[in-house]
């Protein structure tokens with residue numbers, strides 16, 4: 001006599017597999033990406049949905065990059081156990097592919113492995129041209145704000161689902177007047193390490209240039225307060241160092257792989273189910289049970305509502321895009337003309353640094369349609385005219401495993417783009433998005 005119906009048995013089996021997966025991770029064993037490949041291929045638009053699901057939504061594949069205006073190709077990481085079967089399916093479907101990265105672990109080992117980081121001479125000294133563990137970043141931020149306490153302070157702007165505090169740096173020349181805040185954040189997606197490294201470099205650079213008497217940076221710090229949130233998704237970022245380098249989401253709830261929420265799908269925008277987002281908890285772009293269901297997005301957004309924003313810039317990787325609203329719809333923002341104009345200037349300024357080309361456009365047109373994103377929310381709900389999402393280097397050669405030798409060039413480029421926005425703001429008549437004025 002059986003106590004378990006077949007359907008129940010399968011669910012129980014799935015639970016045991018996922019649970020054991022979860023327990024394995026609790027032991028803090030670092031996941032190896034040995035033999036993981038990144039394949040590049042285009043999916044025909046008329047492909048049957050079941051094949052699309054197999055190719056893109058299976059648990060053992062990880063979409064690194066979706067098609068965009070620049071490239072029709074997906075970048076997909078496939079695990080070693082399934083890669084032969086996967087390639088065979090591609091072949092049967094008549095889809096040609098290229099092996100873009102033949103062993104992800106090799107890249108991790110060569111470029112940014114924690115082992116390599118430990119070997120460095122003085123582990124207590126943080127170098128801004130290297131990727132750093134969270135504890136080091138936090139220690140650096142604390143020291144940085146203490147040694148520059150006339151212009152720098154540290155602020156808790158939120159809390160993670162695991163109860164960790166989320167810290168931002170505030171940089172500005174003290175004044176009794178309330179100044180507009182130039183907001184920048186990074187690492188809302190845990191594996192996009194280049195974004196946090198870039199932001200820390202920029203924060204440090206601005207203070208150094210202010211100390212050296214740079215007239216433009218002095219004006220910037222006089223006229224505005226600058227907030228830098230280098231690690232938004234703290235739980236996720238720590239997890240990418242201890243356990244799984246390619247983790248993207250938060251670390252809330254669930255078990256094993258089927259946990260966490262894509263925080264940049266969790267903001268309260270219209271059309272929440274539209275575009276590259278999912279209601280499947282195991283998906284890399286899972287949007288959560290409702291808008292602001294996650295502590296990270298909920299607490300930081302509540303903080304953002306309390307400060308007068310001059311600009312809102314979120315850093316991501318990778319693609320080399322300077323993006324602006326909207327993502328959730330193809331209709332243009334009423335500020336489209338100004339957003340486009342400033343974005344064009346920014347990518348031009350970036351190009352002049354190292355001849356690296358960034359493209360500019362709306363999230364929806366240049367990247368892909370997506371709802372629940374932070375820059376749409378800032379533009380719509382906080383009425384911030386200049387809301388940008390930047391996809392930093394590269395275009396896929398290294399993807400998320402961008403070697404640390406690219407940190408300085410990437411940061412220098414972004415810094416010039418950022419300055420374009422700051423100059424615009426200082427000259428602008430007002431900073432409220434046009435659509436907000438209608439209401």
Ligand SMILES: [Zn+2]
Nearest residue numbers: 189192316317
């Ligand atoms: Zn991202």
